[in-house]
Amino acid sequence: MTVWVTAVALAGALIAGCAAAPQARRFATVEASTPEAVPVLPDRRIGALFVGGGDLHACTAAVLDSPAGDLILTAAHCLDGGPDATFAAGFAGTTDPNQLWHLDTIYLDPRWSANQNPRADFAIARVSRDGGGSVAAAVGGGLRLGTAPAPGTDVAVTGYPMGVGGGPIGCHAPTSTTRAGYPLLRCGGLVDGTSGSPWLVGSTITGLTGGLDGGGCAENLSYSPPFDHTAEDLLIRAEGQGPGDQAPDSSVGC
Numbered sequence: 465m466t467v468w469v470t471a472v473a474l475a476g477a478l479i480a481g482c483a484a485a486p487q488a489r490r491f492a493t494v495e496a497s498t499p500e501a502v503p504v505l506p507d508r509r510i511g512a513l514f515v516g517g518g519d520l521h522a523c524t525a526a527v528l529d530s531p532a533g534d535l536i537l538t539a540a541h542c543l544d545g546g547p548d549a550t551f552a553a554g555f556a557g558t559t560d561p562n563q564l565w566h567l568d569t570i571y572l573d574p575r576w577s578a579n580q581n582p583r584a585d586f587a588i589a590r591v592s593r594d595g596g597g598s599v600a601a602a603v604g605g606g607l608r609l610g611t612a613p614a615p616g617t618d619v620a621v622t623g624y625p626m627g628v629g630g631g632p633i634g635c636h637a638p639t640s641t642t643r644a645g646y647p648l649l650r651c652g653g654l655v656d657g658t659s660g661s662p663w664l665v666g667s668t669i670t671g672l673t674g675g676l677d678g679g680g681c682a683e684n685l686s687y688s689p690p691f692d693h694t695a696e697d698l699l700i701r702a703e704g705q706g707p708g709d710q711a712p713d714s715s716v717g718c
Contacts, residue, residue: 501653504634508554533600538660539674565591569708626657
């Protein structure tokens with residue numbers, strides 16, 4: 465669904481809803497032993513999410529493997545209020561109109577729609593572009609949706625710091641799990657804008673930056689909602705091409 469956002473409302477949405485929210489900015493508490501995110505080459509299957517039709521990219525999303533090839537995955541809090549949004553696959557600093565995909569329909573876990581449960585901070589969107597075709601075909605195939613990584617699993621994270629232009633950053637590190645069951649990644653430099661970044665094991669998404677505290681309050685700690693059958697259930701519903709959901713306003717942060 466498409467929802468137009470005024471400039472004032474957009475500014476508020478961006479402040480409230482991406483990576484760790486700016487009112488709860490990630491603070492630099494990186495220890496020497498913590499891996500650091502570094503600039504990486506773009507992955508065509510991962511891209512920047514632009515909210516409100518401007519040049520500012522505020523979150524990250526990834527192309528999913530699906531029968532129609534028209535689905536992407538991001539953090540639910542990135543879509544607060546259901547704004548008009550576009551996805552730039554493999555974004556490398558400039559927007560190629562041929563790789564800009566409009567978010568047409570959004571699918572949310574019922575727990576997020578009801579009360580923004582951080583365990584359900586993931587969203588799937590159906591996308592299209594003026595030139596037709598599918599986003600998965602355009603990028604050479606999508607990423608498979610998996611389940612939460614076991615503690616000690618090495619994952620690769622690629623995301624886009626919030627801004628105008630710029631390229632992706634990436635980090636490889638092992639995961640752990642909080643007592644509450646949230647996957648945890650210790651990696652410095654995963655700043656605002658990296659919400660929605662997929663946590664990859666090979667070509668399988670085992671999580672994304674989001675969930676607890678909107679993905680984390682310190683820039684050396686990132687969280688993921690725990691992927692289980694509910695993420696798969698959401699993918700099945702999106703693949704069915706039924707009606708989508710209205711994204712609620714949320715107040716994620718620290």
